[in-house]
Amino acid sequence: MRTIILKTASAYLLPVLLLFSVFILLRGHYLPGGGFVGGLMASIAFVLHAFANGLSNTKTLIRFHPGFLMPVGLALAFLSGMAPLMFDLPFMTGLWYPEAIPVIGSLGSALFFDIGVYLVVIGVTLTIIFTIADTI
Amino acid sequence: MEIVLAIMIGILYAAGIYMILRRSLVKLILGIIILGNGANLLIFLLGRITKGSPPIIPGDLKVFEAAYADPIPQALILTAIVISFGLQSFAIILIKRAYKVVKTDDLDEMNAIDQDS
């Protein structure tokens, strides 16, 4: 859509929304949120940007195909699920760093898993929407 | 309230089914979405409902002190919602592609393959 008002707004909303998304991702273990909703927020940010600025602009912004995030996210989740196997614990067993980390709280494999979820969701949503928009 | 919700869920199921039985592919998918929502709410209701106490351990506590809503149905529904989203988005694209190839969204005109026997 050719509207500078939306375009301008989206330019400012994009970082804010992305910030939100990270926020929602990280605190999911303590409050409502988590990788899934966080990922959706991030993708919504980019989708909004695409609506306002056109898909090609958003694509140059991201620089790589969002689909690439899917295997990356899955691999991250996979590794966090596999890590316990090194300690002869079952798949997906939570490993926790003994001390609390500022901001995030307890650092554990679950967080990496959630980040994996986050990345996959972004990858998926953007792949779907960009593909549709591409082939309209 | 449970009774009201039970009736509502029944209606959601009915509406979903009714939509699936229509001729339009778009309606079909809307029906599937409605049905999915009905199923999610069903899980929710059958896991028993609790007002105003989300399953989040409050403040500095380490375990719950007061009543809390059953978190399991919530987790299940979350999973189900996300999965449905995956399926739905695929289905929606299917409409698009089907329309392009078959040139219709009328399901009654998509029966060539069953009948060439």
Place this chain on the structure above:
Amino acid sequence: MTQQLVLYPLLLQLFLSIILMFSWKRISWQRVISILGGILNLGVSIWLFAYIWENGTQTIQAGNWEAPFGITFVADTLAVTLVLLTSISGVAVSAFSASSIIPARLKFGYFPIFHFLLLGLIGAFLTGDIFNLYVWFEIIIISSFVLITLGGEKAQLEGAVKYFTLNILASMIFLTAIAVLYGLTGSLNMADLSIKVAAIENRGLVEITAILFLVAFGIKAAVFPLYFWLPASYHTPPSAVSAIFGGLLTKVGVYALIRVFTLIFVGDVFMQDTILVMAILTLISGGLGALIQTNLRKVFSYLIICHIGYMIIGLGMYTEVAIAGTIFYLIHDIVVKTNLFMVGGLIYRIKGTNNIKSLGGLYAEYPRLSLLIAIPLFSLVGIPPLSGFWPKLSLLNAGFNDQNWWAMGAILFASLITLVIIAKVWSNVVWKDKVELPKRINFRYFENLNKTRKIQLVAPIVFLSLISLYIGFGAEHVQQLSTRVAGELMDNQQYIDAVFKTGQNLKP
């Protein structure tokens, strides 16, 4: 280390899928990864099978949360048998795909999705948690959607719409059933459910839940009167896809029926009778359908339905002999049906069509290949002592012990129909003189393929044929396995003990 073994096939498939996604456009890598991974997976599955055979049912608690709180994976003999068969079919179809799937499809994620499908199947067999089973089912469904539509041809899409809708409907019913089960018991662990459901006093409610499961899984298993999606769609995707579908997809529904009705809803006469009637009608209906088809793959599709009846009928009779027959048939059918659709694909590669009327001349052109094809075809018929014969023997025995003349009649009827159909197929495809068809331009005819590609097409068929020959001639081994599985299923306390680690037969 060995305790982790239970999940190795699953993790390996997951790993393969991810790796394959990373090698998105590099289809030659994908071919190699898929085949080598498949072989590796076969090795792991054999290892797992041998381990379970030696040591009995093993479980692993994902996340290290004790049952029934976490998700339990249970490797009993049935599960590992099916995992093994999945790996066998999987590796065969991998190789077959490498040659028969056109590069255009490979470039759009065929192999990652294919391995996701295998992942879903293996997960469904191993999981001991009913909701987790739902999730695996969804993996299977979505992968199969993608595979069935990949290429987006008209027929594919029309088939996919039906396939999609009816499978989603099944999923919804499944989900509804899980909700009810959770509402009744507050549990999702199947072993736990087994205990808790038995304790529910309102049996009517349990029965309704059972019906929901029956319909949900019945749709997936393609049982009468729930099978419609299958004939509408199975013949539309590429043969390699049909092969894995034909071999394994309906079987996972059968598996779920077996699991649920031997573990959770046990001893309900009304349900058993219902299953029995459905099975009989499935045998008849599938047979009648197959009789009148003119497309090779449609014939096979209806035969899938027909033969699902054999598996379900054993469940309906619910005796150890009957269940053993079901299991034996399951084992036989996975191998043979996979092979059959690959055969269909091979014929398509040779001739450029699957329409029976246009086929022919195979005997003159490819006599040895024709004989090779005879193995799955006549195994399917159950010409003794080929593999299809033995389970029927079990089922007929069980039917007689039950004085169930209808069941026996349906089994014999379906056998005869299958015999006639396969004879017709053989006559038209192999014997009949070549029908001169216009050469399709740029079509990759079998004769024009290079040697590697030819081997990739034929070797899987040889491999599966050898296995089905083994199932037939080595029926004693398979029967021992089936009997053991049936024993485990009939005595679900073993399963429960394994999950809660309360039994004595478990090694640490």
Place this chain on the structure above:
Amino acid sequence: MLIAILLGFLFSLLLVFTGKFFKGKPGIISAAIPLVLFGYFLQFIPEISAGGTIVHSYSWVPSFGVNLDFTLDGLSLLFSLMITGIGFLVFVYTAAYLKNHKYLDRFYGYLSMFMAAMLGLVLSDNLITLFVFWELTSISSFFLIGFNNSNPESRKSAITALAITGLGGLSLLAGALVLGSVGGSYSIDELMNSSGEIAASPYYILIAILIFGAAFTKSAQFPFHFWLPGAMKAPTPVSTYLHSATMVKAGIYLLMRMTPVLGNQEFWNSTLIIVGSITMVYAAIHTLFRTDLKGILAYSTISALGILVFLIGQGTEAALLAAAVFIVVHALYKATLFLVTGIIDHQTLSRDVTILRGLRKVMLPVAIAGFLAAISSAGIPPTIGFLGKELTYESTLALVGTPLLWIALILITKILLLHAGFVAGISPFIGQLPERFEKTKKPGILLWGPPIILSVAGIVFGVFPGIIEGSLIKPVVAAMGQDAGDQHLQLWHGFNTVLWLSVATIVIGTVLYFTIKPSQKLVKMVTRVEYISPESIISGFWSLFNKFSSLWTRIFQNGYLRNYVSTILVFLIGLTGYVLYNTANFSMDFSTLSEITVYEIVVVTILLIAVFFVVFTRSRLAAVASMGVMGLAICLIFVFYSAPDLAMTQFSIDTLTVILFVLVLYRLPRYLKLSDYKTRIRDGVLALSFGSIITILILEVLAQPVNMEISEYYAQNAYLLAHGKNVVNVILVDFRGSDTFMEISVLAIAAIGVFGLLKLRLKKTDQR
């Protein structure tokens, strides 16, 4: 013995890989196999005739009680010798008959496979094993009948034969299973010992019927006989070997084998007598109406099989002896006649008896063989045929009840068979050689040798019946549990009724031969009544069955998705409704329910109206927007009942779905076709019934006690063990992390699918 049986299979397997070698002249080497086997079985004659049996047992599938138990007694020895002996001759004959044939190797493969299967069949002591080989004979017969696979008729006959014998096979399987269950074993030897119990069991009739089903189909008894004339499409060696000498006798073998187990019962005997007599007369009459040599021979074979069944049905010592002799008789003369016919066909390219004349001039040895076979067939002394016929009359005369009828029937049959034998074995050779056959090439010794050997054997055995009496025939009777010790095979019995019957047969038959000549006119006569023949009745039934299949399939698989959905739902509603109706008890404790508030009611109402709007609006976009409202309402419901995570997810997903719809929809036209009023009512009723069942189900479940054991475990351990306070999230990433992993995999797969669906465009050439 196992090796003896497997030899044929191994050889055919070998041919798959070395076929080229056997395609040409070396093909005749194959004949070594039946020859060796013939020798192998000959060596057992002394032991068997001394009353012994040879048993070999190999374990195979003990779980099913299926073992490779082989027993060689008089009955199986006779059959084994026929199988290998005639087999040898046929193998030799084939080398010449199919000389230079492109697929000679295949032919030998099938033939030796068949021979092995047949040996297995007659040697098996285990019923299931017997069935296994039984089916293998059907399958190899299928391949042999369809050997000329370019010919559609030949393919069709192969399928018909397979279908009929397959039907019989299943009957045998069922019979074997029931018999095994009733008798407690699959071992025929053991079953013989419990024949009393079997006869007394309520399943006796069933068992007998099932065994009959097998035997009658295999041995071409009325009304299942018609596959046999059809099977004449096979090359003549096949007709000789399978369809006269061996395979069709498998049914006879089965009946004989089962006689000690099931025989000597009213039902058994009378059924066999009736079916046998109908078959023999019916088929014998049919021979009059054929001009094709093989057709005549086929019907005369059926007739002969009928005689055998008739004899077995009589069940007396004399009858069984007659049967045993007649088996040998028939094998010798019918095989000869077939071979002779084959030679004629091979050399003259014709099998039409109305034009074949004077061939003795070009193939004298063949003529001799034909003549000898014909007189044996006619029962003219001193052939063995005469012995067979005499014994038949003798045992029939001894029948209690109405022997006159049976004598009349058998007499008619014999007369007609004589006629047929003369037509096939004599008429082509006598008279003037027509011009067209003058240049006929002489057949080689490989062709005429075998029929000469067989026909001469018929004379030799007739003149010196002692050769086979003690060594082959009597052990057969003994194997069936009878002692034929006081009977002797001899040509001359003195002047008695039997002799007069024989004389009558020969005289009337010969007269008939000179009065009724096969002609097209006769053939046409029979085609006029063809529509009431069992074949056309069964094929009519078959096409009706096909129509029914189409109808049935079209009713269910009608191409309309909504009908599929409806069917499934009707099924589901029917079952659940039935159970609900029988078991529902509404015992809700209203005090445990939460109170109803205004805002909840409002949200629910809005949700429902939004849903109705989705259902009834004609604008797609409005429907989608209404889905948005619905999503929000659900989101609020989740908030009201303490599920913030759900609320968030629900709303974000809904918005995304709406966006997807929006992106996709605007290319689509408006909803065009509405279903008619009736359909909508029907669907509405269906949908509402389903909804009601769900509602009732919910209320029922809510009335049940709650179990929070697992939730409590999560609540207790979420922070302490899993370091999280949002229990839902802890469940998602930890307690049930595997679910979540798969859930994101689902998403990834869907995305790949969408990508492929939209971006992948197949080239025209890649499409189907």
Place this chain on the structure above:
Amino acid sequence: MTLFDFIYYFVLPILSISIILIFIRFIKGPNMVDRVIALDLIVTVGIGFISAYSILYNQPAFLDVAMILALIAFLGTVAFTYYIQQKNK
């Protein structure tokens, strides 16, 4: 009258009435844009609902939902307007 009662007997009912009124507009249309406005407004009132509800049960966790609603509702509107505009092209 406690704050609870006030929210319970005044705020939530009024919000309910508002939402119904807006919903009536949604149903009535007459244009698609009216529906879009109504939808947007319904979501906005939904945020109000959640705020009030979080006061009622003293559960600030619900405000996170309000936040998500605020963030995402905007996107819905953008999408719809995009759609209508494309359709009119």
Place this chain on the structure above:
Amino acid sequence: MITEIIVGILAFLGTLFVLFAAVGMIRMPDTYLRISVTTKAATLGIGLLLLAAAIHSYEIAITAKVLVIILFILLTAPVSAHLIGRTSYFSGVKLWKHSVMDDLEGKYNSSTEVLSSGEEEEKNKMED
């Protein structure tokens, strides 16, 4: 207690403004007026309600978060209004019959998506 009263007042005002918006939604005679009404009243109302919730929680963390939400609403509400407004106009939604002027008429070319300012035409007129 004082907090409770403040919360009550804020909630009261917020609710009221929401109600105004809702009534406006029903009563206003054309789409543009409805947009106008809702953007303002609803935004204010929701802002007040959110604020009430924030104060009620009595936690600085939550208050801060609520302020961010309000900021976000203030940021997006007018953009939404603008989007819907222009879309309405360009898709042919008519103004209320008592409207006094329409400067936008005929300025939009839907195929090129160009909205003319009318300045060129005036320039052209003056040059003429």
Place this chain on the structure above:
Amino acid sequence: MKNRFLSNILLTFIWVALTGNFEIPNYLFGFAVSFFILRIITQGRTDAKYFRIVPKVIAFIFFFLYELLKSNLQVAYEVMTPTFNMTPGIVKVPLEASTDLEISFLANLISLTPGTLSLDVSTDKKVLYVHSMYIKDRESFIAGIKNGFEKRLLEILR
């Protein structure tokens, strides 16, 4: 460069506010997160001067809140009284504001306040089309906007 830094700081504050954790590590973390996000999304952008405008910003906020309240009361009155006293219409307002940011800011503020709604900006960014509920005459309406919002806004933004 400076603009980016400022954005970064701004986002950091939003982060801290969102998380409600006012400890030093959270500022650092917030800074890192925002830096990363900006790094991902930044393309070339114009600078602006921030520091001298802070008091004006505060004044502007109060002005805006006042306008907001006023407009709402007006609307409330209009909605709740049985008759309409509206004279609505669309007015073309020539723009002094020139950058995208200025124009958007102005347009949004207009939308948020008394009876007015920015419909769209012309493609050449010269005029803003505004829908208003109360138009006495075109000139005074335009003047109201130009002297009110636009002037104050441009003071801040320029």
